[in-house]
Amino acid sequence: MELTELTAYAWEKYHIREEHRWADLPGFSVLAAPDTGKWAALLMRQWDFDTGTEIQVCDIRCGRQVLSEAHGSYLSTPFRMKGKKWVGVSFDDRTEPDVIFRLFDRAVRPDGEGSCIIILQDAPAKDEAGYRDTPLPPAGTRRAAGDRPSPSAQISPGAQPSDTARISSGAQPSPVVHISPDMQPSFEAYPAYTDTPLPEIPEKLRRMQRLYEYGDGSFTEKCRNFYRQGRFMEDYEDDAPWDGIYRRYFPTYHDLNLRQLRGYFTWRTRVRKGEFSPISASMAYLYLYELLNGIGTRSPEDAIEKMKAFEAGFLDGSMETSGRKSLEAERDGMRRNLRRWMLDYAVIHNVSLTLAQSCADPVLLEGDAALSVLRDPETAEDEALFSALCLLSGKKTEQSPVVKRFGERGKRLFAEVWRFACRAWSGEGRDLFTSCFGERKAFSWRPLANAVYWEEQAHPDADYALDACRTYHCRGGIWQEKRYDRLYFDRKRLQGLLHETDRQLRRYLKTGSYLREDPEEKWASSYTEAVINADRQAEQEAARPRITIDLSRLDQIRQDAVRTRDSLLVEEDADRPDEAAPAPGYPAAPEPDRPDRKPPGEKAPVPAAFSAPSTGPEHPSAGLEHPPAGLDPLHAQLLLELLSGKPVEETMKARRLMPSIVADTINEALFEEIGDNVLECDGSSVALVEDYREDILQLLQPPGDKDR
Numbered sequence: 216m217e218l219t220e221l222t223a224y225a226w227e228k229y230h231i232r233e234e235h236r237w238a239d240l241p242g243f244s245v246l247a248a249p250d251t252g253k254w255a256a257l258l259m260r261q262w263d264f265d266t267g268t269e270i271q272v273c274d275i276r277c278g279r280q281v282l283s284e285a286h287g288s289y290l291s292t293p294f295r296m297k298g299k300k301w302v303g304v305s306f307d308d309r310t311e312p313d314v315i316f317r318l319f320d321r322a323v324r325p326d327g328e329g330s331c332i333i334i335l336q337d338a339p340a341k342d343e344a345g346y347r348d349t350p351l352p353p354a355g356t357r358r359a360a361g362d363r364p365s366p367s368a369q370i371s372p373g374a375q376p377s378d379t380a381r382i383s384s385g386a387q388p389s390p391v392v393h394i395s396p397d398m399q400p401s402f403e404a405y406p407a408y409t410d411t412p413l414p415e416i417p418e419k420l421r422r423m424q425r426l427y428e429y430g431d432g433s434f435t436e437k438c439r440n441f442y443r444q445g446r447f448m449e450d451y452e453d454d455a456p457w458d459g460i461y462r463r464y465f466p467t468y469h470d471l472n473l474r475q476l477r478g479y480f481t482w483r484t485r486v487r488k489g490e491f492s493p494i495s496a497s498m499a500y501l502y503l504y505e506l507l508n509g510i511g512t513r514s515p516e517d518a519i520e521k522m523k524a525f526e527a528g529f530l531d532g533s534m535e536t537s538g539r540k541s542l543e544a545e546r547d548g549m550r551r552n553l554r555r556w557m558l559d560y561a562v563i564h565n566v567s568l569t570l571a572q573s574c575a576d577p578v579l580l581e582g583d584a585a586l587s588v589l590r591d592p593e594t595a596e597d598e599a600l601f602s603a604l605c606l607l608s609g610k611k612t613e614q615s616p617v618v619k620r621f622g623e624r625g626k627r628l629f630a631e632v633w634r635f636a637c638r639a640w641s642g643e644g645r646d647l648f649t650s651c652f653g654e655r656k657a658f659s660w661r662p663l664a665n666a667v668y669w670e671e672q673a674h675p676d677a678d679y680a681l682d683a684c685r686t687y688h689c690r691g692g693i694w695q696e697k698r699y700d701r702l703y704f705d706r707k708r709l710q711g712l713l714h715e716t717d718r719q720l721r722r723y724l725k726t727g728s729y730l731r732e733d734p735e736e737k738w739a740s741s742y743t744e745a746v747i748n749a750d751r752q753a754e755q756e757a758a759r760p761r762i763t764i765d766l767s768r769l770d771q772i773r774q775d776a777v778r779t780r781d782s783l784l785v786e787e788d789a790d791r792p793d794e795a796a797p798a799p800g801y802p803a804a805p806e807p808d809r810p811d812r813k814p815p816g817e818k819a820p821v822p823a824a825f826s827a828p829s830t831g832p833e834h835p836s837a838g839l840e841h842p843p844a845g846l847d848p849l850h851a852q853l854l855l856e857l858l859s860g861k862p863v864e865e866t867m868k869a870r871r872l873m874p875s876i877v878a879d880t881i882n883e884a885l886f887e888e889i890g891d892n893v894l895e896c897d898g899s900s901v902a903l904v905e906d907y908r909e910d911i912l913q914l915l916q917p918p919g920d921k922d923r
Contacts, residue, residue, distance in 0.1 A: 216310035216664075218258050218271045222246065223552070223665040224316050225255075228464050229323055230544045233258065241702050248323050255322040257296055260702060262656070269658055271306040277321040278302070287314060312434055316464075419451050420476060427469055434465070441467040442669035445510040453480040461495040465667055468501070487511065491528035496545050499529060503553065504667040507560055515564035519574060522557050526550065551576075552665065559662035562679045562687050563694075571681060581606065583684040586699050590648050590684075592634045597623070600630040607652075608709050615717050616726040625720070628746060632716045636742040653703030660687060660696035715739040723747050773876060780871045843914060846884035851915075854881055857894070857903045858911060864900055874901045888914055 225231040225246050235244045242260040247253060257274045274293040278300055282290055289310045293301035304315060423444050430436045445468070457478020463470055471479065475498070482494050483502055503525065505511055512518040530550055557574035572580060585603035588595045595603075605612045612618070617625040640647035673692030680686045685698045711733070718730040719740065843851070849870070856863050867877055878896035885893050893907045903911075 216306050216308075216312050216315065217659065217661060218260065218273065218306055220312055220661075220665050221256070221273070221306075221315060221319065222258070224312075224464065225319065225323075226548055227552070227665075228320075230541065230548070231255070231323070238707075241704075246319075256319060259294065262703065267657065269656075273304050273306070274301045275304055275315075275318050275322050276300050277318040281318060281321070287311065313432075416473060417453070417477075419448065420473070423447055423468065437465070437467055437469075438667050438669040440469060441504065441667050442508050442510075444468050445505050445508055448480070449510050451480055452484040453477050454484070456481050458493075459495070461497050463497045466497045466501055467504075467667060486525075486528075489524075489528070491525075491533040493533050496534070496549055499525075499534075499549070503556065507556055507663055507666055507668050515560065515566055516570065519557060519561060519566065519570060522553060522560075522574075526553055556663055556666055558681075562681070563662050563674060563677075563689075565677065565679060568681070571679075575681065579685075580682065583682045583698075586652060587683040589633065589652070592630070592637055595630075597627040597630040600633060601626040604629060604633060604709070604713060607704075607706075608713050609706055610710055610713060612713050612717065615721070616728055617717060617720045617724060620726055621724060625724075628720055628750060629713070629716060631746045631749075632712070632743050635746055636712060636739070639742060639745075651705050651709045652699050653705075655684065655697055655699055656703070657688075657695045657697045658700065660694040662694060711736040712739045712742070716743045719743040719747060723750075773880070776873055776876050783871075843884055843888065846881065850877065850880050850884070853877060853901075854911070855915070857901065858908065867901075874899060877901055885911070885914065 222233045225233070229249060231246050231249055233244045233246060235241065237243055244258045245254050246256040246258065248255050253276070255276055259272050259274075261270045262268075263270050272294050274296040276296075279292075279302060281302055282292075287309070289305045289307065291303040291305065293303045302318065304310065304318070426444050426447055427440050428436075428443075448468070455474070455477035457474050459475070459478070461471075461475060468476060479494075479498050479501060482492060482498065483505075485492060486502065503522065506518045506521050506525075509515075509518060512521060530546055530553070534546055554574070554576045558571065558576070558579075561571035561574045585606045588599050588603040589607065592600055601613075601618075612629070615625070617628070619625075637647045640650070643650060674689050674694070676691070677689040678686065679688075685696065688695050688697065714730065714733065715736040716739065718732060720743070721727070721729050846854070853863050853866060856866070863877075864874075866872075867874060875896050875898065878892075878894040878901050881894050882892040889907055889910055891904075891907065893904050893911060895902045895904060
């Protein structure tokens with residue numbers, strides 16, 4: 216048994232919610248009596264890192280004397296509470312749910328001690344033959360020896376709180392006795408009364424009764440009997456409506472009397488035809504138990520579809536609440552149970568992932584999806600990342616003026632802070648996500664534990680992944696659920712990061728309504744500052760004017776430059792064809808007179824920087840005879856001068872060449888071979904990119920030398 220079964224019982228029977236009252240103690244919670252507000256139970260959960268399991272215990276306010284009445288290794292003195300009113304309970308596979316439920320009943324209603332509760336159930340209508348109301352005797356009256364109970368007052372396991380009468384019977388607790396008209400076998404024990412006509416009992420119901428096997432009275436026995444009787448009654452139909460009130464936790468066929476049974480099967484007959492009419496919630500639970508056990512279904516998928524139809528037709532349709540909060544709470548509790556059961560059923564029957572996710576509580580799937588996004592922020596969009604932060608932080612970060620006034624930009628900044636913090640975090644030897652949400656742990660998982668459900672054999676080994684954060688595994692008939700549990704969330708850390716981010720972004724964007732600095736959140740300031748600095752630089756870059764160069768028009772630009780140059784030549788220069796550059800071919804022109812200039816036809820000496828060893832290949836200067844494709848001799852000569860370290864500004868000025876045009880021409884010619892620009896130009900001068908010197912020298916070698 217697990218604590219979740221006790222909390223489900225508390226809600227189902229008494230509408231008591233589990234209260235987590237201590238933020239710094241997430242594993243502690245209480246169940247308080249609804250009428251007095253006193254604690255009925257203190258629940259405690261703690262993770263055992265040595266064994267990798269969760270320890271579940273609780274203290275119940277049921278009186279220390281129960282330790283002498285109930286025997287079990289799971290019962291002990293209280294763990295945290297003090298006083299003789301408290302008893303400790305350990306939750307494991309040995310813990311018996313029925314025992315714990317009875318202890319909890321005593322904790323919630325301690326005034327029941329010392330009384331005998333007699334419940335008159337389902338008083339028959341006056342016109343029904345065979346049933347008579349039997350009044351209770353006055354208090355203190357004893358039944359004479361030999362008196363026999365009337366056939367209309369038989370003992371039955373049914374219970375009607377509305378017809379409860381209390382008769383004092385001393386200081387010792389007395390059992391609850393339920394008196395109601397029961398089925399035919401009860402009447403057969405009293406042949407002296409058979410002169411009164413008995414109601415007709417369908418043979419199918421008689422045979423179903425005989426299928427019940429009495430044993431130890433355990434919950435397991437109850438589930439097994441329900442499954443056996445349900446299979447037998449799978450196709451039964453009836454036409455005897457009943458509209459009484461019936462309330463019972465974990466109801467089964469054996470708990471109903473004749474009229475209730477026939478009324479239920481009549482209601483079920485109509486439901487199977489698509490007609491949902493009002494009925495007590497406890498009776499409606501019988502129908503859900505049948506679906507969970509595969510009674511009246513063709514396949515697991517068919518069972519799930521019938522559960523969905525029940526939710527739409529009964530919970531959202533015919534279930535009467537009449538605006539009463541207690542009935543509305545009853546409906547909400549049934550809906551939560553149904554959603555849980557549908558998911559459990561889908562997993563253990565290995566239905567398709569799409570169908571299983573349609574059964575799960577949307578809140579559960581939404582939380583898992585948010586965790587998955589935060590765990591891998593680099594691939595997530597800003598909107599999804601921001602929404603996940605808001606969902607899991609528990610704070611209304613989406614109400615920040617940063618988001619209200621700046622919209623997508625504000626969300627992007629919050630998302631970038633989480634991304635950057637995940638990359639830069641190095642605390643405690645764990646990443647930021649694990650520090651905030653813990654690790655995925657394996658918890659004991661008992662599917663359909665709070666339902667009447669029976670499996671003939673242990674479930675075979677199985678694995679099922681509901682989403683990226685939640686998986687289920689069965690080994691040897693024992694199930695485990697692997698998930699991130701809120702019990703281990705460090706929400707304060709996440710909230711601190713978002714609060715500090717919000718505080719700095721408000722000042723950066725000048726939104727007003729500034730927040731105070733919290734010294735405990737100082738650790739998060741560096742992450743936000745880094746994102747703000749990057750955003751400020753991006754804004755400055757975006758504000759600069761952009762210059763776009765269309766490389767496809769480069770040839771046209773060169774031709775325009777040549778024409779512009781020719782138009783600027785003075786008349787004397789035009790009369791000197793040896794110095795004027797003709798057409799776009801850029802023929803080489805003689806350089807100005809220099810001391811080291813050689814006569815025409817004689818090759819220029821190779822600079823020392825270009826000299827090669829006597830045993831090595833011919834120097835690349837010979838490549839002037841074989842310039843790279845697209846490179847004319849003039850630009851090849853300029854390239855060689857740059858390689859030798861000579862200034863080329865005077866040469867370009869003498870040839871009236873624009874530095875940017877020279878750099879573009881050489882870069883374009885060598886781009887296919889080098890794959891990058893080999894020259895840099897700042898507008899007035901041209902420089903060689905030293906990283907490509909060896910590549911250029913290799914390229915300028917004669918073809919024969921390249922092969923060596």
